[in-house]
Amino acid sequence: MxxxxxxxxxxxxxxxxxxxxxxxxxxxxxxxxxxxxxxxxxxxxxxxxxxxxxxxxxxxxxxxxxxxxxxxxxxxxxxxxxxxxxxxxxxxxxxxxxxxxxxxxxxxxxxxAPDKETRIKLIETLRQVTEGKIYVEVERARLTHKLAKIREEESNIQEAANIIQELQVETYGSMDKREKVELILEQMRLCLAKQDYIRTQIISKKINTKFFDDDGTSDLKLKYYRLMMEVDQHEGSYLATCKHYRAVLNTSSIMSDPAERQAAAQAVVLYLILATHDNEQVDLTHRVLQDKVLEEIPMYKKLLKLFTTPELIKWSGLCELYEKELKSTPVFSGDEQAEKRWNDLK
Missing domain, CATH: 1.25.40 (Serine Threonine Protein Phosphatase 5, Tetratricopeptide repeat)
Structure with missing residues (x-):
């Protein structure tokens, strides 16, 4: 029996x-x-x-x-x-x-449920009875996500982020890997929505990026790297942002679309020239210069090569050749951060 x-x-x-x-x-x-x-x-x-x-x-x-x-x-x-x-x-x-x-x-x-109030009451009842019960942890996580979505729709971002953050999904043995990553990305997204960059960075470490090597994860891969770009752009971590764009560029859906491919390659070059000149930056520059995608955007390849020469670059000369083109890209136009990046380039 x-x-x-x-x-x-x-x-x-x-x-x-x-x-x-x-x-x-x-x-x-x-x-x-x-x-x-x-x-x-x-x-x-x-x-x-x-x-x-x-x-x-x-x-x-x-x-x-x-x-x-x-x-x-x-x-x-x-x-x-x-x-x-x-x-x-x-x-x-x-x-x-x-x-x-x-x-x-x-x-x-x-x-x-017939209305929002009834729906919330049922979710809260189910969350109450599943608390601490490992055998219904997946159901509890899904209910928690639903409640966070309701709070977000009410524009209560703070509460939505707090609700979803209580989930330790990375420890759930019974949850499918993809669903785990989806929920961690939601935790990151809501944390960013309330501009908590430090916590977003901490949560991001729960995702092993090797997961994105599997076929069928490209949608989650792009979501993850776009969230990471937001964090590192805010921190002014240009080399990290450059690496995120390289990861995006190395995604089949981006590679197969010429416009997307070239936009990502442009961003790789621009964040690379913004990055602090050190051994890692020099090494990455040489690797990027060998990338075939740069053949499609010769102006950017030429610009990157310019930064590998020992001679000083004359700012007025650079502006004359590149300012119009660079200021038409999202990296150097559109908001205060873009303006700051332009000043950093100087």
Whole structure:
């Protein structure tokens, strides 16, 4: 017989199989609820739930828990639904897998809620009962993301960022890698939205960039590097920004689009000439000069070569040749940061 874990972590063995009783009782209670006798139906199902739980019949307990929630939702009584979610998870020796089934079912109700207030109340109830329970950590993370999105739509960026930051998704063993990265990127995005650059930098370290080597991750790769550009542009870390653009350039969707490819290559060159002249910058300059993409933008290749010569560059001469072109790029036009970059180039 199968061993089943209770919520307290105790291992119990199934003693009685209640599947036949459930086959008979659940449809009976559903009919009762539809006829307007919701509370009578709930009383009968709660009595059945006690039997299946004490008999350690996990499959049947899960079915009963789901049925209780479903009839509350179908009756449109969302307050009673919330009440029963809490009640059922607090039952003595409640079975983990049964709670997981109920939580998964209730997660599908969130988008069916009649209004925003009801939706938020259901999300908060589910977040409350899943707190600290590893076996429903993925569901809790998704609910938390939904709540953060609602707060963001209300323009409450601070609260949205705080809500999503409480998730330690990098430790979740049961969550798919892609979903983990998506949620960490959301944490970064909301942190940036409230201009918390230091925390964004800390969160970014949770992502191993080797993940982006896999096929099918290019959308997330571009999202990640664009967020990192925002952080490093704010910090004035030009060499780091240059490297982010190189990573973007090395993405199939960018390489296959001539306009995108050339724009990224231009940014690589411009941030590279803005970077402090040191060994790393010199080394990267020589590598970039060998890049075939620069053949498509000869003016930028010529400009970069100019910065490899030992002679001093005359600012007026540089402006005469390049100012008009450079000031038409996003690197040197559009905002105060661009203006600062132009002054840094001087």
């Amino acid at each position: 199968e061993s089943i874990a209770t919520d307290s972590g105790k291992i119990v063995k199934m003693e009685v199989d209640y599947s036949a009783t459930c086959d008979e009782k659940i449809p009976e209670c559903e009919r009762l609820a539809k006829s307007g006798r919701l509370h009578d139906a709930l009383d009968q199902l709660l009595a059945l739930e006690k039997q299946t739980r004490t008999g350690a019949d996990m499959a049947s307990t899960g079915r009963v828990l789901v049925a209780i929630c479903r009839i509350c939702k179908e009756a449109g009584d969302w307050a009673v639904l919330n009440e029963h979610i809490v009640l059922l998870t607090k039952r003595r020796s409640q079975l983990k897998q049964a709670v997981a089934k109920m939580v998964q079912e209730c997660c599908t109700y969130v988008d069916q």
